[in-house]
Amino acid sequence: MTERLRPEETARAAALLRAGALVAFPTETVYGLGADACNGRAVAAVFEAKGRPHFNPLICHYASADAAFADVRPDARARALAATFWPGPLSLVLPRRAECRVDLLASAGLDTLAVRVPAHPLALDLLRRVDRPVAAPSANRSGRVSPTTAEAVLEELGGRIAAVLDGGPCPVGLESTVLDLSGNGAVLLRPGGVPLEAIESVIGPVGRAPPPEAGAAARRAPGLLASHYAPSLPLRLNATSVAPDEALLAFGPPLPGAGAVWSLSDSGDLREAAARLFAGLRWLDAEGARRGLKRIAVMPIPAHGLGLAVNDRLARAAAPRPDDPPAPPDGG
Known part of the structure; x- marks a missing residue:
């Protein structure tokens, strides 16, 4: 059984992690499936629990920028971004230090590591x-809608992990x-x-990664498979x-005639749409099937803005899968 821990039970969650167990916990972005990144068996258990492709690296979470930079080599750009956005929803891909504590499985054998400091008080305490x-x-x-509540975590991973910290x-x-800062240029992955x-207001122009599954660059961060968040x-x-x-997944006034509707934002607010995206996909999937x-x-x-990320997630969710029926004609 998966324990559902209250915020005052954070010490219990930490003890489970240190013992090599898997514990889901909230961040400001989505719930993460936590494992001791220095423990190869614990990291392998993450892949097993998620059914995740082993070539897809994991992001490592730290309590501070100093702790993160003990495992990777930051340059001036990384330090400026960390000072501006950490704690916060920015992950930086940087070269691993020779003395990096993180098991290589967590970075899929690459010479780089994705690191971040989350902006959630419970995550930082943990x-x-x-x-x-x-x-x-x-x-x-793997490939399913990301969870934004403890209930969604239990729906996905109940019985597969030790606990979820609610x-x-x-x-x-x-x-x-x-953001990949492992080379001379900055690349948005x-x-x-x-x-x-x-980001560009801090470090200047940022390039774009090749399309998903288009070479080694697409392996430097999670969430880069073509069919994802589906x-x-x-x-x-x-x-x-x-x-x-x-x-219908609506943005602004909903179109008429749908069998079920979830509104990302009636007012067209991109921040609200981002916060409601995964919950909406999950609800429409279940209600639509029902x-x-x-x-x-x-x-x-x-x-633009957060809409760029929302569209990225939707494009990955819509990517063809082998068992998909033919797509309907355009124009609807």
Whole structure:
């Protein structure tokens, strides 16, 4: 059985992690599936619990920038970004130090490591108590919708992990931005909770990674498989109309005629949309299946600020899978 721990039981969660068990915990982005990153068996258990591809690296979480930079080599850009955005939803991919404590499995054998300091008081308390890096991908089965509540974690991983530390809903609801600083140029590997524009205001222009699965660069961070964050029902993006046999993920005033509706933001607020994205996909997937609906139609969402990250998640969720039915014609 998976224990559901209250905030006052953080010491119990830390003890489980230090003993090599898996514990899900809240961050400002989504719930992470925590493991002692220095313990190869614990890290392997993360892959097993999630059914995650072993070539997909994990992000390591730390209680402070100093703790993170003890395992990786920061440059002036990394230090400036850490000073600006940590604690916060930004992960930096940097070269591993020779004395790096993190097991190589956590970084998929690469010479780089993704690190961050989360901005959630319960997560920071837990990390201080553990006093070592904690590898923590999203606490869901691989390719499924990321959880933003303890209930969603239990739906995904109940019975597979030791405990979930319940800190209530995650305030951001969208994973961290992942930025590769391991080379001379800065490369955005995954849009997320810190908008690209904010990053560029600190370090200047940032490049983009190759498309998913297009070479080694796509292996430097999690969340870069083409089909990812996928509900069971197929997604149809940029919908301008909706059929009765479709569920609708709405942004702004909902289109009429859907079999079920989840509004990301009635007012068109991108921050609200980001926070409600995964909960909406999860609800529409379950409710759509219950009502016998065929797919989820997604209204257009602006591709700037946090909208860039929302569209990135939706594109991965909509990527074709071998067992998907043929996509409907464009224009709907």
